[in-house]
Amino acid sequence: MHTVTLIKGDGIGPSIMDEAVKVMDAAGAPIHWQEAYAGLAAVERFGTPLPEQTLAAIDQTKLAFKGPLTTSIGGKGFRSINVVLRQTYELYANVRPAKSWAGVNSRYADVDLVIVRENTEGLYAGLEHYLTPKKDIAESLAVVTRAGSERIIEYAFQYAREHQRRKVTVCHKANILKYTQGLFLDVAREIAPRYPEIQVEEKIIDATCMHLVMHPQQFDVIVCTNMFGDILSDLTAGLVGGLGLMPGANIGKEAALFEAVHGSAPDLAGKNLANPTAVIMAGVMLLRHLGEIEAAQRIQSAVEKVVREGKQVTPDLNPDSTAGTVEMGNAIVAAMA
Structure with missing residues (x-):
C-alpha cells in the first residue's frame, strides 16, 4: 500500500481530483490517500497558503497528488505555492508529455x-x-x-x-x-x-x-531551463488539444509531485464542466512512478477509449456533449470494467 498526500486545490480542483481518485481506486491502485490543503483552501482553513501540516504530510509520504492552485498575479498576494513546493523538495525535473489524442480536434x-x-x-x-x-x-x-x-x-x-x-x-x-x-x-x-x-x-x-x-x-x-520550459509546455499543449489534456510530474531524488498543469478556473467551479483528463493522466504518471504499471495502463486505455468515442466527455472536447466532469469520470471507470 502506497500513502500519497492528496491536495485537491482550488476552483475546479476538488471536482476533478475527486474523479481522479475515483478512477485510480477503481483501477485497483493500492493507494491510501492522506488529504492536506494548500492555496486558497488552506488560507480559509489555516490562515496560510501552505500550512505546516501539509509540509509535514509530504515530508512523511514523499509523494503528492495535487489539483490546481490559485496564485495571485503581480506584486501582491502570496508567492506561487507550486514554486515553493518544487524548491522545498528539490523537485528539479518537470516532465510534461504532449501526445496527440484520437478523437480530439487539434x-x-x-x-x-x-x-x-x-x-x-x-x-x-x-x-x-x-x-x-x-x-x-x-x-x-x-x-x-x-x-x-x-x-x-x-x-x-x-x-x-x-x-x-x-x-x-x-x-x-x-x-x-x-x-x-x-x-x-x-x-x-x-x-x-x-x-x-x-x-x-x-x-x-x-x-x-x-x-x-x-x-x-x-x-x-x-x-531546457525553467522559464523556457514553462512556455514550451503550454505551447505543446496547444498542439494536442489544450491544457485540459496535459499531465505533469515534478521529480526529485527523494520526493515527487504529480499534478494537472492548468489553472484553477474558478469561473467553472461547482458547474460540473471541468475536464478531468489532465489530472487523471497525472495519476497515471504517479502510478507508473510507483511501479503500478498494470493499473496505470488500465486507466490510460480507458481514458483513451472515452476520449476517442467522444460521447461521455466534457463540452470542451465535444460541444454537443451533455456529459460533465462526474459523467466523464464514471465513463472512464465503466471503460475499465
Whole structure:
C-alpha cells in the first residue's frame, strides 16, 4: 500500500481530483490517500497558503497528488505555492508529455514529445527586488548552476534511454545569454557523448517555438531551463488539444509531485464542466512512478477509449456533449470494467 498526500486545490480542483481518485481506486491502485490543503483552501482553513501540516504530510509520504492552485498575479498576494513546493523538495525535473489524442480536434494528429524542464533555478529562483525606493525599477536574477544543469540534462538523457526515445533537443539562448545559457549548453555538450545511441541537437528557444508550430513531429525530448520550459509546455499543449489534456510530474531524488498543469478556473467551479483528463493522466504518471504499471495502463486505455468515442466527455472536447466532469469520470471507470 502506497500513502500519497492528496491536495485537491482550488476552483475546479476538488471536482476533478475527486474523479481522479475515483478512477485510480477503481483501477485497483493500492493507494491510501492522506488529504492536506494548500492555496486558497488552506488560507480559509489555516490562515496560510501552505500550512505546516501539509509540509509535514509530504515530508512523511514523499509523494503528492495535487489539483490546481490559485496564485495571485503581480506584486501582491502570496508567492506561487507550486514554486515553493518544487524548491522545498528539490523537485528539479518537470516532465510534461504532449501526445496527440484520437478523437480530439487539434491541428496535428501525430505529435509525441516530452518537455523536460529544470524546475528550481533560472528566473523562477525568486531572487527579485526593487532598485529604487519609488519601486519604479525592478530586477530579477536568473540563476543557472553547473549542478542544477547537470542533474536536469542527465535526467533528460536517462528518460530518453529508458523510454526508447530517439533524440534530445537542448533548447537554449546561449547566443545572447552567454553565461547562464552558455553554462547550460556547455554542460549538455559534456553529457551528450555518454549516450551515443541518442541523437542530440542544439536549438535556440525562438527557433524552437517556430519549428514546434511548423513541424512538431521533428521533436522527441526537449530539455531546457525553467522559464523556457514553462512556455514550451503550454505551447505543446496547444498542439494536442489544450491544457485540459496535459499531465505533469515534478521529480526529485527523494520526493515527487504529480499534478494537472492548468489553472484553477474558478469561473467553472461547482458547474460540473471541468475536464478531468489532465489530472487523471497525472495519476497515471504517479502510478507508473510507483511501479503500478498494470493499473496505470488500465486507466490510460480507458481514458483513451472515452476520449476517442467522444460521447461521455466534457463540452470542451465535444460541444454537443451533455456529459460533465462526474459523467466523464464514471465513463472512464465503466471503460475499465
